[in-house]
Amino acid sequence: MKPFDVYPLINVTPVKAAGSKIWDDQDTEYLDLYGGHAVISIGHSHPHYTKRIKDQLDNIAFYSNSVQIPIQKELATKLGDVSGYPDYDLFLCNSGAEANENALKLASFETGKKGFIAFTKGFHGRTSGAVALTDNPKILAPFNTHESVHILPFNDLEAVEKQLAEGSIAGVIVEGIQGVGGIQVPDPAFLLGLSELTKKYGAKLILDEVQSGYARTGKFFAHQWVEGLKPDLITVAKGMGNGFPIGGVLISPEFQASHGLLGTTFGGNHLACAAALAVLEVIEEENLIAAAAESGKAIIAALEKVEGVTEVRGKGLMIGFDLATEAAPVRSALIHEHKIFTGSSGGKHTIRLLPPLNIEPKALTLFVEKLEEVLKVKQA
Incomplete structure (x- = not known):
């Protein structure tokens, strides 16, 4: 007997987590901007x-x-x-x-x-x-x-x-x-x-x-x-x-x-x-209601300026944005090349972000930078 696969599996095996970071069985560090479907609200292992x-x-x-x-x-x-x-x-x-x-x-x-x-x-x-x-x-x-x-x-x-x-x-x-x-x-x-x-x-x-x-x-x-x-x-x-x-x-x-x-x-x-x-x-x-509002406002504003992002929706740290290209290859590059978890949502062009509410602002800035890098490669 084996476990029934409820989703297509990403080739990553998390074994440890803290805050907005996850480490796999090879001790590789990842940034978690998805929180396991919006579950991780106050950060891993708080x-x-x-x-x-x-x-x-x-x-x-x-x-x-x-x-x-x-x-x-x-x-x-x-x-x-x-x-x-x-x-x-x-x-x-x-x-x-x-x-x-x-x-x-x-x-x-x-x-x-x-x-x-x-x-x-x-x-x-x-x-x-x-x-x-x-x-x-x-x-x-x-x-x-x-x-x-x-x-x-x-x-x-x-x-x-x-x-x-x-x-x-x-x-x-x-x-x-x-x-x-x-x-x-x-x-x-x-x-x-x-x-x-x-x-x-x-x-x-x-x-x-x-x-x-x-x-x-x-x-x-x-x-x-x-x-x-x-x-x-x-x-x-x-x-x-x-x-x-x-x-x-x-x-x-x-x-x-x-x-x-x-x-x-x-x-x-x-x-x-x-x-x-x-x-x-x-x-x-930790005043996380206000923190989510503030962090969300900042990253939504940053995403709206990214070339290749056609629309940004959401409030606080519940964010979806559409790309001019299909989202799946971009998400794959983000996780495998830049070690960042994101989520899918809706149509083929949408990426969903649901990070911990106490995520560090510098982590969100890093994500936007890496997203821009991936999109430039895809558009080249």
Whole structure:
């Protein structure tokens, strides 16, 4: 038996990491500008993070949710305070897809309806319900196809209202910024319109902040760039645990969820909560929300001046940029010749950057210099 390859494998074997750096089994150093799909929020092996987990491991690592787990309450309180949602409840699970599945369930139970609206280029996970709402035919098996799911054009409020008016929609799910879809930033008027329309037609607004949350965009959640927007449900994961599997759903106090509606074996375990608390503590202590906003502004401005870059999108350290040439050879040169990890996203011309929020400015400057070198060679 061998592991199933979930992605085309890069010929690099990481064995050690610290901050924004990774070392492979040949002791070659790499710069990490991708963070393992936006997971590494506070840097690899952050000392406070590792200490928090080790200390927890010395006491208790796991017990089921059938007993009192005080560290869950500590995490919920901290997340509420840091995120600006202190009055919401927090359901803890293990991943972003699982968070979205439970948000869908909550919206359906609360409204008594089964229809959902999602959007073109959206990505919400690889479990059954999440896949059904993901606009990617490559991962949509016949089993995952649901007549009650409607994939509508992104930023098209008219199409949304037409579908909502039919009366069968339990919820609308949208990413704070589309990640896998190419770093597509929703129009603020679109998000506000979704909030107004869901209220008008008795549906729930679900903000998928799995990739765009946790300070990545220079706000705690990407939707907080839109003043006055308060979703009914917010889903989180990825940067929440800095590598330790954890996800969650922030639930508006208007919901009437009861015992037994949601459940999980591993969700909210002691170790996961310790990891998530460490992330929030570092975000506060190192002022990483402001750091991400500042670093993002600087690198976006630098990328816009690079010859061969045709468009730059995103906020904070959630950045996508398009090239005049195909991205794959450029990414290959960056990792194999210049030892820099980047990500793909959307179409064939897009490169995605999701570095640790506390990345050093000089590392971003170095990346832009190496990108310019690669593009000059490709254009020669």
